[in-house]
């Protein structure tokens with residue numbers, strides 16, 4: 507991802523932040539979060555990182571159990587909304603943490619903003635303790651391939667599309683292996699299977715895309 511693409515991504519999230527509460531606030535997020543919950547690692551008493559936390563949707567869930575939660579994101583207006591964790595502003599491509607700091611890393615819907623999947627996995631593996639768990643989700647590469655986008659309406663009701671980079675499942679597996687992470691779970695969130703909720707004009711969407719994997723949830727262990 508070029509510097510300008512990173513800048514475009516940041517600008518998009520700065521625009522989205524006022525309308526981005528720390529909850530699963532659209533049907534895709536609700537379906538994705540249910541699947542994340544099914545594969546949630548043991549966090550009780552542990553030190554956890556919410557990587558690319560946004561406004562802290564997963565920080566809140568972690569804070570209910572973990573001993574310590576750090577929320578990290580590069581978007582200050584997102585981080586300002588995080589209430590349940592220590593907040594750190596930084597790049598997920600260069601984590602501002604020492605090696606082996608965390609027992610658990612959770613990352614919701616952010617891999618598609620990484621410049622490089624190998625570097626992203628390597629950074630996560632570096633800050634994870636041995637035996638630590640990594641649970642992440644992303645917009646599915648297949649959904650991006652068929653032309654679906656990550657879009658939102660801003661405060662003026664103007665449409666905005668967030669830049670997204672697709673990493674196919676094979677490259678995610680290779681990056682995990684290279685980072686000494688063992689993949690334990692791969693769960694594809696499918697239209698009409700996990701994503702079922704009606705939304706405006708959704709009938710045509712569900713007819714057209716039935717069975718399409720729209721999000722991906724992966725759990726790995728160091």
Ligand SMILES: C[S@@+](CC[C@H](N)C(=O)[O-])C[C@H]1O[C@@H](n2cnc3c(N)ncnc32)[C@H](O)[C@@H]1O
Pocket residue numbers: 512515516519557558559560561562563564578579580581584596597598599613614615616619620
């Ligand atoms: C789709 S949002 C997901 C937020 C949160 N994880 C959730 O699931 O609700 C993606 C987040 O990634 C952050 N992000 C994107 N690129 C980043 C980068 N290079 N470093 C740190 N954060 C980044 C954005 O600011 C945004 O908050």
